[in-house]
Amino acid sequence: MSGEAFIDYYELLQLSSNADEDTVRRVFRHLAKKYHPDGSGHGDAKLFNLLVEAQRTLTDPGARAAYDAKYQQYWNRTWKVAAEAADGQTIVDDADIRERLLALLYVQRRQSARQPGMGDMELARVVGCPPEHLDFHLWYLREKGWIQRLDTGLLAITAEGVDQVEAYRARVGPTRMIDTRVGRGANDAPD
16 A cells, blocks of 8 residues: 555445444455456456455454544544635635746746746745745646746746736736835835
8 A cells, every 4th residue: 555545445445433343244244245457347357456455454463453543543634635725715725826926936937037946845845835835836837837947956937927917917917916126015105
């Protein structure tokens, strides 16, 4: 299981996480007959092997305890994702972060065309976004073709990204752009 996607053995065996060993064995036998590769018509070797792995894990007390700890972590992450998805503000905040990243890279390119890049950690600090969340935004901006990774390893805005920033600025007006002058906060009045 290490390095691979988590497999919910309880879901695979169609069991409650409270099922006892006898129930696990009984359900496994039923499903093993159904999906055995030598079975008539419905054989599925890959699924069968997963069922065997699930049955071995859930009927060995030590292996099951270790699995149950991972199972709990998996569901804690899943519920956290579900709660975040239900919060409509997350998407608004994410769009704002991407807008700010593009604006920063735009200004960096404009001010220093020979050294247009910024590092991942530098961007995370300036934007105030945790590095693990920044990866999502950088992926999106790269997929859109708005940023690129330079030979130096730094990130820089592309010509398409410049067009995107300028088109956005034209739609919302200059007051929405980030002021990058040192010592100025987002809420400070202009000079």
